[in-house]
Amino acid sequence: MASLSRESILNIFLTLAMVALPFVATAIDEPFYITLATRVAILGLAGVGLNLALGTGGLVSFGHAAFFGVGGYAAGILASHALNYTPIMESPFLIEGTNQMLIIWLVAIIASGIVAYLIGLLSLRTSGVYFIMITLAFAQMLYYFAISWPAYGGEDGLSIYVRNAFLGVNTLAPHGFYFICLGLLFGGIFLSATLKNSRFGAALQSARQNEERLSAVGVRPFNIKLTAFVISGMMTGLAGALFADLNRFVSPSMLSWHMSGEIMILVILGGVGRLYGPLAGAIIYILFEFIFGGMTEHWQFFLGLVLLGVVLFARGGVIGLIAGRARHD
Amino acid sequence: MTAALFFEQLLNGMQFGVTLFLMAAGLTLVFGVMGLINLAHGSLYMIGAFACAAVAAATGSFWLGLVASIVAAAFAGAIIEVSVIRRLYDRDHLDQVLATFALILIISEGCRFVFGSFPLFLDVPAILAGPVILPGGLPYPIYRLSIIVVGGLVALGLYLLIAKTRLGIRIRAGEADREMIAALGVDIRTLYTIVFALGAGLAGFAGAMVGALQSVQVGMGEPVLILAFVVIVIGGIGSIKGALIASILVGVVDTLGRVSLPSMFGLFMDPSAASSIGSSISSMLIYVLMAVVLIFKPEGLVSQNG
Amino acid sequence: MTNPILEIKNLKKSFGALKATDDVSITLNVGEIHALIGPNGAGKSTLIKQICGGLSSDSGSVIFNGKDLAGLDVAERAQLGLGRTFQISSVIMEFSALRNVMLAVQAFNGSSFRFFKNVRNDKVLVARAMEILSRVDLEKRAEISAAELSHGERRQLEIALALALEPKAFLLDEPMAGMGPEGSKRLISFLDELRKEAPILLIEHDMDAVFSLADRISVLVYGRVVASGTVDEIRANPAVREAYLGETA
Numbered sequence: 029m030a031s032l033s034r035e036s037i038l039n040i041f042l043t044l045a046m047v048a049l050p051f052v053a054t055a056i057d058e059p060f061y062i063t064l065a066t067r068v069a070i071l072g073l074a075g076v077g078l079n080l081a082l083g084t085g086g087l088v089s090f091g092h093a094a095f096f097g098v099g100g101y102a103a104g105i106l107a108s109h110a111l112n113y114t115p116i117m118e119s120p121f122l123i124e125g126t127n128q129m130l131i132i133w134l135v136a137i138i139a140s141g142i143v144a145y146l147i148g149l150l151s152l153r154t155s156g157v158y159f160i161m162i163t164l165a166f167a168q169m170l171y172y173f174a175i176s177w178p179a180y181g182g183e184d185g186l187s188i189y190v191r192n193a194f195l196g197v198n199t200l201a202p203h204g205f206y207f208i209c210l211g212l213l214f215g216g217i218f219l220s221a222t223l224k225n226s227r228f229g230a231a232l233q234s235a236r237q238n239e240e241r242l243s244a245v246g247v248r249p250f251n252i253k254l255t256a257f258v259i260s261g262m263m264t265g266l267a268g269a270l271f272a273d274l275n276r277f278v279s280p281s282m283l284s285w286h287m288s289g290e291i292m293i294l295v296i297l298g299g300v301g302r303l304y305g306p307l308a309g310a311i312i313y314i315l316f317e318f319i320f321g322g323m324t325e326h327w328q329f330f331l332g333l334v335l336l337g338v339v340l341f342a343r344g345g346v347i348g349l350i351a352g353r354a355r356h357d
Numbered sequence: 358m359t360a361a362l363f364f365e366q367l368l369n370g371m372q373f374g375v376t377l378f379l380m381a382a383g384l385t386l387v388f389g390v391m392g393l394i395n396l397a398h399g400s401l402y403m404i405g406a407f408a409c410a411a412v413a414a415a416t417g418s419f420w421l422g423l424v425a426s427i428v429a430a431a432f433a434g435a436i437i438e439v440s441v442i443r444r445l446y447d448r449d450h451l452d453q454v455l456a457t458f459a460l461i462l463i464i465s466e467g468c469r470f471v472f473g474s475f476p477l478f479l480d481v482p483a484i485l486a487g488p489v490i491l492p493g494g495l496p497y498p499i500y501r502l503s504i505i506v507v508g509g510l511v512a513l514g515l516y517l518l519i520a521k522t523r524l525g526i527r528i529r530a531g532e533a534d535r536e537m538i539a540a541l542g543v544d545i546r547t548l549y550t551i552v553f554a555l556g557a558g559l560a561g562f563a564g565a566m567v568g569a570l571q572s573v574q575v576g577m578g579e580p581v582l583i584l585a586f587v588v589i590v591i592g593g594i595g596s597i598k599g600a601l602i603a604s605i606l607v608g609v610v611d612t613l614g615r616v617s618l619p620s621m622f623g624l625f626m627d628p629s630a631a632s633s634i635g636s637s638i639s640s641m642l643i644y645v646l647m648a649v650v651l652i653f654k655p656e657g658l659v660s661q662n663g
Numbered sequence: 664m665t666n667p668i669l670e671i672k673n674l675k676k677s678f679g680a681l682k683a684t685d686d687v688s689i690t691l692n693v694g695e696i697h698a699l700i701g702p703n704g705a706g707k708s709t710l711i712k713q714i715c716g717g718l719s720s721d722s723g724s725v726i727f728n729g730k731d732l733a734g735l736d737v738a739e740r741a742q743l744g745l746g747r748t749f750q751i752s753s754v755i756m757e758f759s760a761l762r763n764v765m766l767a768v769q770a771f772n773g774s775s776f777r778f779f780k781n782v783r784n785d786k787v788l789v790a791r792a793m794e795i796l797s798r799v800d801l802e803k804r805a806e807i808s809a810a811e812l813s814h815g816e817r818r819q820l821e822i823a824l825a826l827a828l829e830p831k832a833f834l835l836d837e838p839m840a841g842m843g844p845e846g847s848k849r850l851i852s853f854l855d856e857l858r859k860e861a862p863i864l865l866i867e868h869d870m871d872a873v874f875s876l877a878d879r880i881s882v883l884v885y886g887r888v889v890a891s892g893t894v895d896e897i898r899a900n901p902a903v904r905e906a907y908l909g910e911t912a
Binding site for chain 1: 388394396410429432444449451454455456458459460462464465466468469470530579583586587590594619637640641644647648651652655
């Protein structure tokens with residue numbers, strides 16, 4: 029058995045820390061930390077989704093808020109109909125709301141997958157700066173649509189009065205919901221590791237590094253990238269559904285480009301393409317927000333400075349700083 | 358919709374389009390010459406608006422404010438270029454996006470720190486207040502009409518600058534081949550700073566002019582920035598001509614869509630539903646326009662090589 | 664009657680006023696090496712791109728294995744059995760030599776849309792890729808990342824990637840470029856054998872290689888085929904000597 033790399037040790041440490049956190053928080057009587065950690069897990073999952081497109085596939089999407097928001101609205105809309113006992117539609121067939129997370133997640137994943145497919149179909153015809161601007165623009169389109177569509181709260185957003193239910197777990201208790209989110213985060217991390225090592229992952233990494241070569245061996249880069257984009261959007265969409273449940277509130281701000289920027293920032297802070305990069309980035313981001321946000325309302329000024337520093341001087345992100353350059357195989 | 362209303366909205370659309378052009382021109386120029394995507398362009402727009410509002414409030418002169426907007430934005434642009442942007446030319450687009458996104462956070466919070474969270478108001482100068490009667494008897498605000506005229510003049514000026522002047526020749530050479538122009542002995546660093554500051558100045562100017570129509574507040578540049586991206590994608594990246602055509606197109610389509618769609622839907626559904634569906638759809642109209650252009654002309658209407 | 668696997672008919676491509684390929688017609692027969700030579704800027708690279716689908720033609724057609732390739736993209740043409748190498752090595756830099764070839768093998772025999780099985784445990788894929796690497800003498804360098812391979816090794820890898828597709832015709836764009844004398848010699852004998860598997864359209868500047876390998880030679884100058892024939896015919900052709908070798912006849 030080969031000795032573990034520093035990155036693997038760091039990953040194991042992060043895993044254990046996340047599992048232990050709620051027990052520590054309870055022991056020192058700071059239940060709010062569990063809520064913070066839940067945010068970390070959810071934003072981490074959103075980042076894991078983006079990391080698949082961005083890190084593995086090299087697709088610089090500045091529109092992942094679209095999927096995050098669509099997932100969020102899927103949760104909000106289903107839950108609000110369930111609460112009001114009004115069907116979502118009656119003809120041609122009856123669709124009712126639900127407060128079951130499993131169904132909500134499924135709907136969120138499918139809905140964000142469809143949106144990702146449509147956006148990807150158009151934006152992947154281009155590359156480089158075009159791709160960045162187009163993903164940004166389409167996300168913004170959904171943002172304006174959510175603002176101007178009055179049925180589900182428009183600009184004011186939509187409240188979920190009671191957190192949705194998951195099998196026998198008490199989702200209202202911070203522990204219960206935290207472990208649901210954490211489980212999905214690790215599921216997402218496991219899935220992206222599996223994908224990366226698969227045939228599909230090999231093709232996707234090739235699409236990032238050398239599209240010309242990939243097509244010369246007979247694989248269409250477009251199809252590979254579109255598939256990755258859809259899977260990526262689905263993961264971020266699932267995170268959006270969880271985020272809605274965490275806040276018990278959905279609003280157009282989940283679709284805004286600041287959200288896209290936030291998801292991207294935490295992927296970068298952690299380290300692009302690193303398995304645990306999004307989690308590490310989310311931890312840093314939330315801690316930063318918590319600590320500096322408590323000291324000054326202008327904390328984003330300092331976030332900007334840190335981000336600028338990371339981009340200009342520490343390109344591997346935090347995991348890169350700790351674990352050294354990525355090992356390639 | 359009556360012909361008069363249609364014409365009025367057409368002018369509004371053009372006025373909107375012209376301000377978009379002032380934004381898009383700088384963005385597309387910077388991309389064409391330096392290969393840089395600059396998200397912080399909207400911050401320069403905002404800086405222009407704040408500079409104009411602050412100077413106008415202090416001196417009582419809108420005109421001084423307008424000059425200040427250009428100077429402040431161009432100056433800020435030059436500082437940003439020298440301190441940050443310059444390090445990004447050789448980086449990939451992801452780094453450019455992140456670094457300029459960081460600049461947005463810094464500039465926006467900095468602005469909020471200095472000016473506070475409340476919007477500032479900028480009055481239209483007295484000489485441009487009130488309406489003018491257009492041929493056909495239609496009253497139209499002089500100020501909006503002047504924006505259209507000024508925007509047109511700037512477009513013409515840019516064309517002359519790039520087509521006829523030494524600076525323009527260097528800019529075009531820089532687009533074609535960076536190494537070549539360096540070999541010709543042109544100081545490429547200074548050229549880049551000038552181009553960036555020029556784009557920044559235009560953005561600041563646009564911000565100041567729009568500031569008198571809307572309120573001046575933090576974050577005002579961001580929606581315009583994203584629309585400017587849509588403009589560039591439609592027009593073809595790097596092309597000033599494409600940017601002009603696409604800005605007017607986007608401005609007019611957006612403005613007319615917002616006015617006419619609700620009433621069009623009203624023809625076959627009840628008014629309240631029509632107004633909500635119409636306004637939702639019209640908010641997406643220009644993005645649909647962008648999608649259509651992408652399907653048929655992925656390189657944009659005016660391809661840079663065309 | 665010879666039997667062309669690849670038939671290029673009246674291919675044209677202009678960039679503005681520049682005619683990069685001007686009415687080019689070439690055939691590649693089973694079992695042969697057909698060398699394409701010409702000075703820099705003669706349009707050889709443009710022609711390769713037109714054949715492989717990277718560049719659309721203004722007019723003319725490419726018939727491969729009895730099928731008109733019009734409208735097919737690079738990937739589809741590769742799937743039909745056009746195996747190409749690039750003039751400048753184009754490999755997946757972050758991958759090891761082995762994983763580079765595994766990518767080509769996976770593309771050739773099966774689907775890239777398999778999401779769960781770890782490729783390292785894919786015995787068929789690994790075994791086949793190792794077999795191909797040993798054919799180009801790279802089996803000892805299998806685990807080295809492409810970025811760390813020497814220039815010559817990358818050229819060998821380039822050929823391995825084409826081999827993995829088991830193509831019906833090879834399009835080799837200057838395979839000798841930058842190879843040392845020893846490497847060139849080995850490559851020449853390798854290509855000599857390779858023609859039995861599939862015919863080769865060989866673009867090459869190394870005249871020793873061309874004259875020792877080619878069954879036929881075509882000379883491209885300013886986008887036109889100025890001469891075409893056997894090695895001896897080309898050697899004797901005054902137009903070639905003038906245009907290409909710079910001699911005055």
